Amino acid sequence: MTYRWTSPDRLELRPHRSLPRRGFAVVILLFFTLVTIPLTAMVGTVALWGLLPFAMAALAALWWGLERSYRDADILEVLTLAAPEIVLTRTNPDKTVQEWSCNSHWIRITKHERGGPVPHYVTLNGNGREVEIGAFLSEDERKALYGELASRLSDLR
Incomplete structure (x- = not known):
């Protein structure tokens, strides 16, 4: 998988490299x-x-x-699930950093079966914004990611 939990409250996502x-x-x-x-x-x-x-x-x-x-493909997304706030940080190929945070009580995870840029598009909603997570993952990885995140977020509440 191109995402992994480095600790119980930290998820790192990177695009897959088919050619090392x-x-x-x-x-x-x-x-x-x-x-x-x-x-x-x-x-x-x-x-x-x-x-x-x-x-x-x-x-x-x-x-x-x-x-x-x-x-x-030099992208890194880090999701930190530290109550009371959840933080998503994305480092782009040009080294710019985008950050989004939300109270863990108000966060909502959504999987868009169709209608997104890719099938099974996963987004996080909260704090008045909707942000994508793992859009570069394969379809099966996005499905698994959605299940894991939904489980972790329900445990966090």
Whole structure:
């Protein structure tokens, strides 16, 4: 799961990384190897200098795309269930921090089966606002998260 309870009153949520950093290195090395194999037949010809910039540009584009994917998924959501107040803190990829808090007595958790940006969209309501939690999780993870949060919030009251 891409969310975990680090303590009984603290939940951390992060997007899933399907390609770890070691896999990133393997993909780049494999791509470089597969691109340079056909180029070895051109060594010593003028055609090599015509093809080499495009091969390296493709390698640079792959590197940039994967790095961009890592940066865009650098999100951390922390939900602290400390009575009497519940605090949700979200750290965005650009390192800005958004914070929402509500009295634990007035908080309401809602799962939107349809109509949200994703199926089984989970929101927290309270203090005059509705905030999303775990929108980047898979559908099954959002269902499980809703059940766990509903249980923990009922125990907290």
